[in-house]
Amino acid sequence: xxxxxxCGSGDLDSPVDERFGRATGFIVYDLDSGxxxxxxxxxxxxxxxxxxxxxxxxxANAGAAAIITGNVGPKAHAALSAADIxxxxxATGSVRKAVDDYRNGRLHKAAEANVEGHx
Numbered sequence: 001x002x003x004x005x006x007c008g009s010g011d012l013d014s015p016v017d018e019r020f021g022r023a024t025g026f027i028v029y030d031l032d033s034g035x036x037x038x039x040x041x042x043x044x045x046x047x048x049x050x051x052x053x054x055x056x057x058x059x060a061n062a063g064a065a066a067i068i069t070g071n072v073g074p075k076a077h078a079a080l081s082a083a084d085i086x087x088x089x090x091a092t093g094s095v096r097k098a099v100d101d102y103r104n105g106r107l108h109k110a111a112e113a114n115v116e117g118h119x
Contacts, residue, residue: 001031005091005098005099010040015093016068017070020052020067020069026067029095037062059085060080060085065081076113077110090114
């Protein structure tokens with residue numbers, strides 16, 4: 001299973017980006033193999049609007065079944081939910097810590113957006 005984590009670089013020690021739609025990118029981590037790739041999010045980062053929806057498409061196209069981030073707005077939440085991607089908000093620390101927290105059940109699914117749009 002693959003999970004995506006918002007981040008600023010392709011390094012597991014990169015801090016989790018607190019923004020979903022405007023994150024620099026995502027580390028897509030394969031829980032089975034431990035392999036990961038960095039997926040750039042510049043097309044959403046540079047958008048004037050719709051960043052969350054575009055970022056949700058990027059995560060879905062990368063094959064992730066879950067996203068770990070700091071915050072997610074209502075349109076991004078709806079787009080991720082429509083793609084059947086589980087959403088975990090409130091993550092802090094490094095990407096490595098977020099993967100460990102996910103594996104050990106220390107993250108909780110977000111039932112709704114935790115910030116307003118255009119955050």
